[in-house]
Each structure stands twice: as C-alpha cells, then as structure tokens.
Amino acid sequence: MALWPRSSVAKKFLNGLTGVGLTLFIIVHLAGNLLLLTGNPDDFNRYAHKLESLGPLLWLAEIGLALFFIVHIFSALSVYVDKLRARPVRYAVSGNAGGASRKTISSQTMIVTGLVLLLFVPWHVASLKFGPGVEEGYVAIVDGLLVRDLHSWVIEYFQNPVHVALYVLVMLLLGLHLRHGVWSMIQTLGAYHPRLTPLWYTGGVVFALVMAVGFLVIPIWIYVNGAKI
Amino acid sequence: MNKKKMTLHLKIWRQANAQAPGRFVLYTVKDLSPDMSFLEMLDVLNEELTKKGELPVEFDSDCREGICGTCGFVINGVAHGPRRGRTVCQLYLRDFQDGQTVTLEPFRAKAFPVIKDLVVDRSAFDRIMAAGGYISVDTGSAPDANSILIPKEVAEAAFDAAACIGCGACVAACPNASASLFVSAKIAHLALLPQGQPERHRRVLKMVAQMDKENFGNCSNHGECEAVCPKNISIKYIALMRRDYLRALLAK
Ligand code: SF4
Ligand code: FES
Numbered sequence: 045m046a047l048w049p050r051s052s053v054a055k056k057f058l059n060g061l062t063g064v065g066l067t068l069f070i071i072v073h074l075a076g077n078l079l080l081l082t083g084n085p086d087d088f089n090r091y092a093h094k095l096e097s098l099g100p101l102l103w104l105a106e107i108g109l110a111l112f113f114i115v116h117i118f119s120a121l122s123v124y125v126d127k128l129r130a131r132p133v134r135y136a137v138s139g140n141a142g143g144a145s146r147k148t149i150s151s152q153t154m155i156v157t158g159l160v161l162l163l164f165v166p167w168h169v170a171s172l173k174f175g176p177g178v179e180e181g182y183v184a185i186v187d188g189l190l191v192r193d194l195h196s197w198v199i200e201y202f203q204n205p206v207h208v209a210l211y212v213l214v215m216l217l218l219g220l221h222l223r224h225g226v227w228s229m230i231q232t233l234g235a236y237h238p239r240l241t242p243l244w245y246t247g248g249v250v251f252a253l254v255m256a257v258g259f260l261v262i263p264i265w266i267y268v269n270g271a272k273i
Numbered sequence: 274m275n276k277k278k279m280t281l282h283l284k285i286w287r288q289a290n291a292q293a294p295g296r297f298v299l300y301t302v303k304d305l306s307p308d309m310s311f312l313e314m315l316d317v318l319n320e321e322l323t324k325k326g327e328l329p330v331e332f333d334s335d336c337r338e339g340i341c342g343t344c345g346f347v348i349n350g351v352a353h354g355p356r357r358g359r360t361v362c363q364l365y366l367r368d369f370q371d372g373q374t375v376t377l378e379p380f381r382a383k384a385f386p387v388i389k390d391l392v393v394d395r396s397a398f399d400r401i402m403a404a405g406g407y408i409s410v411d412t413g414s415a416p417d418a419n420s421i422l423i424p425k426e427v428a429e430a431a432f433d434a435a436a437c438i439g440c441g442a443c444v445a446a447c448p449n450a451s452a453s454l455f456v457s458a459k460i461a462h463l464a465l466l467p468q469g470q471p472e473r474h475r476r477v478l479k480m481v482a483q484m485d486k487e488n489f490g491n492c493s494n495h496g497e498c499e500a501v502c503p504k505n506i507s508i509k510y511i512a513l514m515r516r517d518y519l520r521a522l523l524a525k
Contacts, residue, residue, distance in 0.1 A: 052451075052491040053481050053518045123449070123491040130383050130450035130490030136286075136297065137376045139350025141446060143357045144505075146496035152448060154493065228494040234519065236512030 048118075052126065059119035060232030063225055065112045070218075074258045081265060085195040086186045093191040117162060124155045146245065150223040150252075157221040164214045171207075172198060202266040212260045219256025226251050278304045279371040281314065285330055286378045291386045291394075297376070307367040311354065312337060312344065314366055331390040339363040339503060342438030345445070346391040347378040352442035352501040360440060360503040380445035384452070384487045395441045397487040398455060404483035405476035406459045408468050421467050434462035436504040443498035443506075449490030454498035456484050457514035458506045464517055474521035481518055 049055055076095075079088040095102060140147055150157075176182050177192045184193035202208055226248035231241070280303045288295030302318050309317075312334050319329035335343035344362040348354035354364045369375060377391060385393040423431075435458075443454035460477050463469030469476070492511060499508045 050485075051481055051518070052485050052489075053515055054522065056491055056493075057515065057519065123493060127449040127490045127493075130488055131381055132383055133381050135347065135350060135378055135381055137347075137350035137378070141351045141357065141497055141500035143500040144496055144507075145500035146494065147448065147500075151493065151495050224494075231494045231508070231512055232515065234512045234516035236509040238509070241509075 052123075055119045055122050056232050058115050059123065060229040062112045062116035062119070063229035064233070065109075066116060067222070067226060067229070069109060069112075070255060070259075074255060077259065077262055080195065080198060080262055085184065085193070088195045088198075089184050089191055089193060090186045092194045093186060093189070096192070113165070117158070120155065120158055146224075146227075148224060150220045151228070154221060154224060157217045160214060160217050161221065172201065175201065199266055202263045203270070205267065208263045208267045211263045215256050215260035218259065219252045222252035222255055223249055277307065277371075279307055279366060279369075281305060281366070281369060282372070282374040283318065284374060284376040285390070287330070287390055288379075288387050290389060295387065305366055307365070309366045310337070310362065311348075311364040311366065312362050331388075331392045333392050334362055337362040340438060342440040345380060345440045345442050347380060347445055349376050352380065352445040353440075353503055357500065358503060358505050360438075360442075363503070380441055382444050382450040382489070384450065384489050385441060385444060393441070395439070397489070398439050398441065398452070400487065401452070401456055401480055401483045402459065405472070405479035406463070408463060408472060410468075423466065427465055431462045431465040434458045434465065434506065434510050437462075437502075437506050438504060440503060442501045442503065444489065446497045446501040447490065447492075448495050448497065449493055451492045451498075452484050452487070452489040453492040453511045453514065454502060454506055454508065456480055457508075457510040460514050460517060461510040464513065473517065474524055477514060477517045478521050478525075481514070 049058065076091055079091050082088070098105075172194075175194075175197050177194075177197075178190075182193040182197050184191055184195070202211075227241070227245040228248075230244050280301065283300045283302060284297045285300060286295050287298045300318055300322075302314060302321070305314055305317070312332070315330060315332060322329050332346060333343050335341045337344070339360045339362060342360075344360050345353060346361060348361065348364075353359060353361045355368055356364055379385075379387050379391045380393045380395075382393075384397040385395055388394050437455060437458035439455065441455070444450055444452050447453075460480055463476065464473050494508070494511075496508055499506065
C-alpha cells in the first residue's frame with residue numbers, strides 16, 4: 045500500500061482522523077437507537093426502513109465506515125507495535141507523575157478496549173442488522189407499507205439476559221475507550237488551545253459517559269420492560 | 274537546618290554494560306540529612322561502596338543545578354522523582370520519608386541503551402538534532418540585534434520551548450517511549466521564530482524521520498511527558514509539531 049504512511053506522526057494522524065469519523069457515527073447511531081424507546085414501534089421501523097431504502101447510498105456509507113474502522117485499527121496496531129519495540133525492558137515500578145499527566149486507565153487500555161470493540165462489531169452486525177427479517181416473518185405495516193419489523197427482533201433479542209449483560213459490558217468499555225479517545229483525537233489532529241484543551245478533555249469524559257449510558261440503557265430498558273414495548 | 278537524621282533503603286538497578294543482564298541490588302544508607310540532595314546521598318553511598326572495595330553506582334550529573342540536562346533516572350516509577358518541574362539533581366531528601374524504600378531505575382527505552390547502572394546513552398537525541406534542529410546561517414559579521422523584530426509573546430513562546438534541556442525524561446516517562454515532547458520542543462522553538470522559517474518544512478520532516486529511525490515509540494497523548502518534564506514543556510508543542518508536519522507533507 046503506497047498510501048500507507050511510514051512516519052509516526054502521519055500514522056497517528058490517520059488514527060485521529062478516523063477516530064473523529066467513528067465518533068460522529070456512534071452519535072448518529074445512538075440517536076437512531078433511542079427511537080426504540082418512543083413507545084411506538086413504528087418510529088424505529090420507519091427509521092430502519094428509510095435507511096435501508098437509501099440503497100446504494102447506504103452501501104457507500106457502509107463501505108466508508110468499514111474503511112474508517114480498518115484504518116483506525118491498523119494505525120492503532122502500529123502505535124501499539126511501536127510501543128512494544130520502543131521499550132523492550134519494562135520498568136519494575138510504574139508510577140504516575142500526576143500534575144499535567146493525562147495518563148489514565150483509559151489511555152493505557154486503548155488497545156484492549158479497541159480490540160474488544162473489534163470483536164463486538166461483527167457479532168453485533170450479524171445478530172441485529174443481518175438478523176431475521178421479512179422472510180422469517182418479521183413484518184410490520186408502517187405508513188401503509190410492508191416493512192421489516194426490526195423493532196420486534198431487537199425486543200426479542202434483548203429478552204436474553206446474556207445478550208443484555210454482554211452489551212452492557214461492551215458499552216462500558218466503549219465509554220472507557222472514548223474517555224481518552226475523544227480528547228486525544230483532537231490533540232492528534234494538532235488542535236491545542238490553552239483554554240479549549242481542558243474543555244474538551246473534560247468534555248470527553250462527559251461525552252464518554254453519555255454515550256456509554258445512552259447505549260447500555262436501551263438493552264436494559266428492553267429487558268426490564270419485557271415484550272410490553 | 275533540620276537536625277533529624279534519616280535512613281533510606283535503596284533498590285538500585287545495577288548493570289555492568291549494555292550487553293550484561295541487570296538486576297536490582299538493595300542498599301541501606303544511614304545518617305542522612307534531610308537537607309541533602311538526592312545525588313549527594315548517592316555520593317555518600319558511593320563513598321561507602323568504594324571504601325568496601327565495591328564498584329560505585331554509576332549515574333550521570335554535571336551542573337547539579339537543574340540546567341544542563343545531564344542527570345536523570347527513574348525514582349519509584351517517575352522520571353526525575355516525585356517533585357514536578359525539577360531534575361533529579363534538584364531533588365532533596367526532605368521529599369522522602371525516613372525508612373522509605375526507594376527504587377532507582379535507568380531511563381528505559383530501546384533508543385536509550387543502558388551504558389552502566391543508571392547511565393543511558395542519549396546520543397539518539399543528538400542525531401535528531403543533527404538531522405534538522407538548527408538554522409543555517411552564513412558566516413560573517415553578526416547581524417544587528419534589532420534588525421529582526423519579534424513580538425514579546427512570540428519570543429516568550431519560543432523561549433518556553435527552548436527551555437528543554439534534552440534530559441530525556443519525557444521518553445523515560447512515556448508509556449510508549451516516545452520522544453515527541455523533546456522533538457516538538459526543538460521544532461517549535463525554531464518554528465516560532467522568523468529565523469526558523471526558511472527551513473521550517475524540511476526541519477520537521479527530517480527530525481520526525483530521524484526520531485522514527487531511532488526506534489522511539491509513537492505518541493498516544495498520555496501527557497505523562499509534560500508531567501515529568503523539569504522545564505514543564507507543554508504538549509501544545511506536540512500539537513504544533515503535528516500541524517507543521519502535515520503542512521510540510523502537503524507542501525511537498
Ligand atoms: S522536553 Fe522536558 S523532559 Fe523532555 S528532554 Fe526536554 S527538558 Fe527533558
Ligand atoms: S546535573 Fe545538570 S540538570 Fe541535573
């Protein structure tokens with residue numbers, strides 16, 4: 045791949061850039077998911093149907109998204125491999141200097157939380173997006189149209205406590221990933237400001253919490269309320 | 274003057290040379306004054322070791338007033354020890370407790386091979402500087418001091434970056450053993466000044482390339498470097514380095 049950069053700065057830049065894209069994606073994703081909680085199954089099914097009917101446009105977006113994931117993963121792996129190579133002998137005692145340090149559990153586990161998400165995404169897509177649809181009888185009538193009843197499948201899916209527990213766990217790890225990731229990608233893109241950087245450093249923590257809670261509340265809510273919704 | 278004497282238990286990394294395997298050796302130093310500097314305490318230990326016919330613990334130091342960048346090792350997991358904005362030569366025993374066990378390790382990075390005990394080879398920094406950390410000037414009579422006007426804020430920002438003494442603590446503290454703080458400080462202090470402009474793009478490309486060649490790690494924005502830096506160099510210079518690098522890449 046001639047396009048793949050060799051320098052550390054450029055590789056990290058790709059990581060930050062794709063991080064921004066993926067962050068924007070999960071914001072939209074969460075907004076869409078919250079339609080599951082409106083009390084009217086039509087809302088979520090209509091949204092899902094609209095997305096599906098975009099056809100080639102949706103595929104294009106999905107390919108783009110997949111590319112962002114791939115570049116994010118490979119650039120992250122390169123940072124990790126460089127790190128292993130750069131310090132072959134580890135410290136016996138490891139400390140945190142405090143003060144200006146932004147070294148946290150989150151910043152030190154990015155590769156782990158990232159890899160968990162990497163395992164999660166295919167499972168998630170396979171079981172929900174590519175889960176049972178019209179052929180399997182999951183149909184609903186929305187605005188006079190016969191559409192896939194994804195809402196029912198999601199509700200059914202989260203009646204399984206194992207699914208709920210795993211989703212909650214992964215979403216907590218997503219929060220941990222975002223806690224460092226959000227401010228870090230801004231710094232990686234070269235944006236530093238004496239007043240704004242502390243703002244998005246703290247903002248990143250809040251954002252991570254909102255995202256994690258937003259995503260994990262949905263399966264819990266569905267499970268607790270049973271088939272009522 | 275604090276009269277109370279103190280005892281320290283030291284767990285020091287001893288390594289004969291770059292090839293030899295290292296190990297920790299325990300020493301106890303007694304009757305220490307809390308007003309002693311940390312390096313003076315090591316001097317005391319070394320005198321005792323010499324008298325006993327043992328090899329003294331090797332460590333680097335020169336000015337012992339926090340300005341030359343020669344000293345530096347890791348104390349209890351923190352480069353330059355527990356006080357912020359200080360080199361290890363500016364550290365005093367009053368920052369430690371009587372009877373405390375203190376672990377001393379060399380800066381650990383592939384790019385900084387151990388020479389002996391706590392002494393590491395930091396010549397990788399020199400090679401990065403040689404790759405572009407300068408401005409080219411023709412020889413001749415010195416230009417008039419005020420012929421290039423530089424706003425005070427700019428001069429101060431450049432000076433903040435230029436305060437880097439090249440000690441290498443940033444590399445030691447970085448979980449990735451990245452040299453980004455050092456390199457960015459050196460890039461920034463020239464990039465901020467008019468004299469640095471002609472070679473600005475070339476400089477950042479070459480210095481980053483040399484940094485990578487020296488086997489330093491990449492930067493994950495842990496910010497631990499800024500926390501241990503005796504000169505409080507801000508990671509804002511790393512952001513500047515990244516901007517400059519991108520600009521240079523696009524201009525190429
Ligand atoms: S940036 Fe700070 S820690 Fe790094 S070499 Fe310069 S003075 Fe030392
Ligand atoms: S010996 Fe010069 S800075 Fe410590």
